[in-house]
Structure formats: C-alpha cells, structure tokens
Amino acid sequence: MEKFTKISGIAAPMPMINIDTDMIIPKQFLKTIKRSGLGVNLFDEMRYDDDGNEIPDFVLNKPAYRDAEILVAGDNFGCGSSREHAPWAIKDFGIRCVIAPSFADIFYNNCFKNGILPIALPQEQVDILMNEANKGANARIEVDLEAQTVSTSDGEVIRFEIDAFKKHCLLEGLDDIGLTMEKAPAIDMFETQASAARPWV
Amino acid sequence: MSPKTLYDKIWDAHLVHEAEDGTSLIYIDRHLVHEVTSPQAFEGLRMTGRTVRAPQRTIAVPDHNVPTTLDRAKGIENPESRIQVEALDKNAADFGIHYYPVSDIRQGIVHIVGPEQGWTLPGMTVVCGDSHTATHGAFGALAHGIGTSEVEHVLATQTLIQRKAKNMKVEITGKLAPGVTAKDITLSVIGKTGTAGGTGYVIEYCGEAIRSLSMEGRMTVCNMAIEGGARAGLIAPDETTFAYCMGRPHAPKGAQWEAALAWWKTLYSDDDAHWDKVVTLKGEDIAPVVTWGTSPEDVLPITANIPAPEDFSGGKADAAKRSLEYMGLTAGTPLSEVEIDTVFIGSCTNGRIEDLRAAAEILKGKKIKEGLRAMIVPGSGLVRAQAEEEGLADIFIEAGFEWRLAGCSMCLAMNPDQLSPGERCAATSNRNFEGRQGRGGRTHLMSPAMAAAAAVTGRLTDVREMM
Numbered sequence: 032m033e034k035f036t037k038i039s040g041i042a043a044p045m046p047m048i049n050i051d052t053d054m055i056i057p058k059q060f061l062k063t064i065k066r067s068g069l070g071v072n073l074f075d076e077m078r079y080d081d082d083g084n085e086i087p088d089f090v091l092n093k094p095a096y097r098d099a100e101i102l103v104a105g106d107n108f109g110c111g112s113s114r115e116h117a118p119w120a121i122k123d124f125g126i127r128c129v130i131a132p133s134f135a136d137i138f139y140n141n142c143f144k145n146g147i148l149p150i151a152l153p154q155e156q157v158d159i160l161m162n163e164a165n166k167g168a169n170a171r172i173e174v175d176l177e178a179q180t181v182s183t184s185d186g187e188v189i190r191f192e193i194d195a196f197k198k199h200c201l202l203e204g205l206d207d208i209g210l211t212m213e214k215a216p217a218i219d220m221f222e223t224q225a226s227a228a229r230p231w232v
Numbered sequence: 233m234s235p236k237t238l239y240d241k242i243w244d245a246h247l248v249h250e251a252e253d254g255t256s257l258i259y260i261d262r263h264l265v266h267e268v269t270s271p272q273a274f275e276g277l278r279m280t281g282r283t284v285r286a287p288q289r290t291i292a293v294p295d296h297n298v299p300t301t302l303d304r305a306k307g308i309e310n311p312e313s314r315i316q317v318e319a320l321d322k323n324a325a326d327f328g329i330h331y332y333p334v335s336d337i338r339q340g341i342v343h344i345v346g347p348e349q350g351w352t353l354p355g356m357t358v359v360c361g362d363s364h365t366a367t368h369g370a371f372g373a374l375a376h377g378i379g380t381s382e383v384e385h386v387l388a389t390q391t392l393i394q395r396k397a398k399n400m401k402v403e404i405t406g407k408l409a410p411g412v413t414a415k416d417i418t419l420s421v422i423g424k425t426g427t428a429g430g431t432g433y434v435i436e437y438c439g440e441a442i443r444s445l446s447m448e449g450r451m452t453v454c455n456m457a458i459e460g461g462a463r464a465g466l467i468a469p470d471e472t473t474f475a476y477c478m479g480r481p482h483a484p485k486g487a488q489w490e491a492a493l494a495w496w497k498t499l500y501s502d503d504d505a506h507w508d509k510v511v512t513l514k515g516e517d518i519a520p521v522v523t524w525g526t527s528p529e530d531v532l533p534i535t536a537n538i539p540a541p542e543d544f545s546g547g548k549a550d551a552a553k554r555s556l557e558y559m560g561l562t563a564g565t566p567l568s569e570v571e572i573d574t575v576f577i578g579s580c581t582n583g584r585i586e587d588l589r590a591a592a593e594i595l596k597g598k599k600i601k602e603g604l605r606a607m608i609v610p611g612s613g614l615v616r617a618q619a620e621e622e623g624l625a626d627i628f629i630e631a632g633f634e635w636r637l638a639g640c641s642m643c644l645a646m647n648p649d650q651l652s653p654g655e656r657c658a659a660t661s662n663r664n665f666e667g668r669q670g671r672g673g674r675t676h677l678m679s680p681a682m683a684a685a686a687a688v689t690g691r692l693t694d695v696r697e698m699m
C-alpha cells in the first residue's frame with residue numbers, strides 16, 4: 032500500500048451532507064474486475080451530463096480544483112454501499128485526504144486500506160477548512176499525519192485524532208494481511224478451541 | 233461476571249487477539265461472496281500466492297449483475313457483467329468454495345441464500361463484501377459489510393481486524409397496528425435516528441413488536457441497520473429463530489443440534505447490561521411510511537405532506553432542497569397524491585416469501601393501474617418456486633406484474649432493470665439515493681403491501697384503505 036506521510040495540496044469544497052458511495056462512484060462502474068482506472072468516473076453523475084460532457088459548475092470540473100488532492104465535505108461522508116470502488120475512484124483521481132465532520136464506518140475503514148487519510152473534525156473546524164477550500168487554488172492546505180495536524184495557508188493549525196494502529200499502518204504503508212498472517216499460531220489455536228466448543232459451526 | 237450485551241457475548245466468543253490499544257482480530261465463521269466486490273480480492277490472493285484459509289466457511293453466489301428475465305439461460309449480454317460472473321465461477325472453482333451458480337435453483341441474493349441454506353446461524357460472525365450483510369443479524373449473528381480489501385483479508389486469514397463498536401438498544405414496544413410491517417419499523421427508526429444515528433454502534437433491536445415478527449420480518453429490520461449508520465443490527469435468537477433454522481441444509485442435526493441449541497439459548501443481553509445509547513419507539517405509533525427524498529432518513533407516514541426545506545435546519549435544509557428538486561416534488565403536496573410510473577417488489581430487504589404473500593394479499597383479484605410498469609423479483613430461486621406453488625405467482629401475473637427470476641435487479645440496477653430519468657418508482661428495496669435505480673430515477677421506499685397498493689392505484693397509497 033502507498034504510504035501517507037504529509038501532503039500539501041489544493042482542497043476542493045463539497046459542503047453537501049450524506050455524500051453516498053453511489054454518488055462517489057455509480058454502479059455502472061462497479062463492473063470492473065480491476066482496482067485502477069476509476070478516477071475519470073469519480074462523482075460521475077454530478078460531473079458529466081447525459082451526453083458525457085463535463086458540467087462546468089461541478090467543483091472538480093472547475094479549473095481551480097482539477098488537481099485537488101484534498102476533499103472537504105459535509106457530515107456522514109461515504110454512507111451507503113460498502114463498495115471499495117469509492118476510495119479506489121477517489122485515489123485514482125488524485126485525492127489522498129478527505130476531511131468531514133463524520134464518516135460512514137465501512138467507507139472510513141476502506142480508506143485506510145488504500146492509502147487515503149479520512150479526517151473527522153468538529154463542524155466548526157470543517158467550516159474553517161471549507162472557507163479555505165473556497166478560496167481556490169491559492170489556498171493550499173497541509174496535512175501532516177505524523178503530527179496529526181491540518182494547516183491552512185494563513186497558518187491556522189488544527190489537530191485531529193486518529194487510531195494509533197491505523198496511523199502506523201498508513202505511515203509505513205503496511206499490508207494488513209501480512210501483519211495478520213504473522214498471528215497464524217493464534218488463529219490456529221482459536222480454530223482448535225472453537226471447533227471443540229462449537230463443532231457445528 | 234459482569235453483565236454483557238448479546239454483541240459483547242458474540243464478540244468475546246470470536247476474539248482471536250486483542251492488542252493493548254483495543255485493535256482486535258475477530259474470527260469469521262461465515263464469509264459470503266458475490267461477483268461485484270470479490271474479483272479484486274481473488275486477484276490479490278493470486279498475486280501474492282495466498283490461498284483461501286477456510287474454503288468450507290466461504291459461500292459464493294452471483295446476484296448483483298445477473299439478468300432476471302426468463303430467458304437468462306441464454307447468457308448475460310453486457311460483456312462486463314458477464315466477465316464478473318464468469319470470474320466468480322472460476323474463482324469458486326479454483327479456490328474450492330461452496331457455490332450456487334446462476335443455473336442453480338438455490339441461486340439468489342446472497343443475503344437471502346445464506347439464511348435459506350442454513351449457513352447463517354445464531355451466535356456466528358458473518359461477513360460479506362456488501363453493506364446489507366446486516367440482514368443476518370436477525371439470527372443473533374454478528375454480521376456486517378466489509379470492503380474488498382477486507383474480503384481479501386478474510387479469504388486469506390479467516391479473520392478481520394476490528395475495533396469493538398458501542399452498544400445501542402432500539403426497543404419497539406407494544407404491538408403493530410394493522411397494515412404496519414417490519415419495513416415500516418425499520419424505516420421509522422431511521423427516520424428518527426437519521427442515517428448517521430447508528431454510526432459507531434451495533435444495534436440490538438428488541439421489544440414486543442420485534443419479538444412478534446417472523447424471521448423474514450426480522451431480516452427486513454436488520455437489513456436496514458446500515459441505512460441507520462450502524463455496522464450491524466442484531467436480534468436475540470428465540471423459538472422463532474430456532475424453528476426457522478431447524479432442518480435447513482447446513483444447520484446442525486441430531487446431537488450437534490442439541491449442543492448448538494444449548495449455546496444459542498445463552499445468547500441474549502443480560503438484564504443489567506450497559507447500553508451506550510437507547511432509542512425507544514412505541515409499536516402503536518408506527519404508521520405505514522414512505523420516503524419522499526433521496527436519503528433513507530427522509531421518512532414520513534403516508535398520510536403526511538411533502539415537507540419544505542425550511543422545515544429543516546443546517547445542512548439538512550440544503551439537502552432537502554436538492555432532494556425535492558431531484559425527486560420533482562413540491563412542498564405541501566399530500567404524499568398520497570404523488571403518481572408513480574413503476575413498482576419494484578424484491579431485494580434483500582423484501583424479497584422473501586412473506587413479502588410476496590403480503591403483496592399478493594393486496595393484489596388478489598385486482599389489476600395494476602394501466603400503463604404502469606411493475607415487476608416482482610423473488611429473492612431466490614427457492615422463494616420463486618414456493619411462490620408458484622402457493623399460487624402467488626398467478627395472482628401477480630393476473631394483476632399485470634412481470635414475474636422475474638431471482639437477483640438484485642432494480643434494487644441497484646446493475647443489470648438491465650433500470651429506471652429512466654424522471655421515472656418514479658415505488659420500491660421495496662433499501663436505498664433511495666440519487667441514481668440508485670438508474671440515472672435520474674426517483675425512488676420511494678416502502679413495504680411490499682404498500683408497493684402493491686401503489687401498483688393498483690398508480691400513486692403512493694395508504695395500504696389501510698385496501699384492507
């Protein structure tokens with residue numbers, strides 16, 4: 032997995048609440064058997080009209096935000112379907128960090144498996160960053176995972192919380208499966224005990 | 233011993249390892265797999281030379297992409313859908329996992345097949361690369377959706393890295409009024425708590441109204457726990473659960489059954505267990521409901537009027553404005569005057585036999601409104617067969633419904649069953665998101681009986697008027 036340490040980038044504002052994974056990547060793009068190439072269809076139904084032309088008003092189509100690496104969004108981001116295609120599409124577009132007041136559980140977890148950092152902050156702080164994001168390409172936001180801070184271009188520093196294990200994996204780009212396989216003896220032992228206790232399972 | 237919730241008990245029985253910071257490794261008893269969220273996981277195994285650790289605990293069935301038209305034996309037209317289903321055929325064979333191919337009568341929506349075949353049992357941990365895995369919680373199993381990387385993790389290790397969620401109790405007291413169903417319960421709960429109300433929690437549903445539900449109804453309730461933001465929903469197993477499980481192909485038999493039963497009977501929340509959040513609804517207060525917007529929390533009794541954005545505050549006011557525009561609705565209009573174009577009865581929320589019976593009861597001897605498109609998609613081949621045996625299929629066909637083969641169908645419209653822009657649908661599925669049932673499609677969620685009533689009148693309808 033790609034490491035996440037520190038980025039400094041343009042942040043795109045998407046103040047909508049309840050941005051669901053159907054919006055992030057509509058189902059017609061779930062038919063792929065690959066993880067890559069989904070970036071062009073990120074937010075497809077908001078981003079393109081029926082003929083496939085870009086809708087100029089949509090934030091990621093605006094010149095200032097085409098290279099956004101950070102997304103600042105409303106409450107309950109990533110709700111709905113468990114599709115990992117959502118973080119795959121976000122990452123493929125080039126976004127490495129999503130900031131919102133809250134995230135849906137499965138989406139939140141899926142981000143970490145793909146080198147994306149989701150940051151949950153209180154609404155007032157998200158509002159500050161939303162204002163920053165609205166300034167366009169001149170206002171770069173810096174996200175430092177090691178220090179657990181988000182800094183605005185005028186030097187405001189906001190601290191965020193993150194699970195220590197998830198932070199470690201993201202900083203080091205660690206593969207969960209490899210880590211768990213090191214615990215094989217514990218899994219073997221569990222299986223032996225469980226099959227004695229609940230042989231019908 | 234300190235008192236425990238049902239969730240605590242199942243969690244403790246599956247804990248393989250817990251790190252100091254609370255990061256835990258949980259053993260997974262059943263892993264359900266479908267064609268959309270698994271190809272990349274199997275590809276990952278191949279690339280790293282890993283195998284499926286416990287193929288006997290892994291069950292696969294194609295459902296999202298499969299055509300539901302009667303001619304589906306001739307194959308899947310869309311090449312990408314076909315490739316996904318073929319990839320699952322191959323992965324199931326290569327890795328030696330249980331498989332129900334499209335041609336098998338037991339094929340159906342993964343969350344309907346699992347319980348039907350007795351794979352899902354009380355006290356188990358069940359995962360699937362699909363958010364509606366919550367459905368299996370109806371058995372008192374800890375069941376939740378996972379992403380594709382986690383699918384790969386479970387395939388390779390039969391475990392999942394987790395942190396324990398908090399405990400939330402949702403109690404539905406008393407009895408339901410006539411015409412009110414499990415779907416109305418689950419929608420009403422989401423209407424009350426919001427789509428993020430359950431985030432970070434595992435919900436246990438309890439109370440007299442829940443106890444009185446059949447297994448089918450309980451599955452409907454737990455199915456939509458995810459729409460309320462919860463990772464899982466649970467209902468403690470009881471005689472209803474045991475009766476449903478008994479005799480299923482993969483349920484234990486003989487002495488094993490007795491042993492299982494003895495353990496299952498210990499699976500309930502202790503009286504003085506700690507709850508981090510409690511929500512209570514009176515069963516008597518729940519009405520037949522429909523959704524008006526594009527979030528499952530946009531729930532109102534069918535007797536209500538369409539709300540105005542000003543009725544809400546904060547971000548929800550903007551969201552409501554956007555919803556109303558998308559849905560093509562005007563504030564103040566009675567919901568019962570909203571005309572529909574299409575009716576979809578099916579999905580893992582409401583595609584079981586009892587749902588079809590409820591719809592048939594309303595449709596018996598009636599015709600659907602002229603010009604309406606209406607389809608019933610049974611949740612599995614076995615549900616379809618049973619509905620035919622019970623004469624339900626004839627009622628549907630005579631009423632003017634299309635009687636389809638099993639699959640997810642218009643619940644998410646990955647197969648050709650889709651809404652066109654502006655088309656308005658009364659649906660028994662679980663998501664009314666923008667574009668969910670087809671680009672520009674407008675979805676109103678409701679119970680099977682309510683959807684059947686809407687099919688007859690051509691508008692959103694209070695089912696109680698037809699009872």
Ligand code: SF4
Pocket residue numbers: 295296341342343362364579580581639640643644661662
């Ligand atoms: S029926 Fe709908 S919600 Fe259920 S598994 Fe299929 S697509 Fe998902």
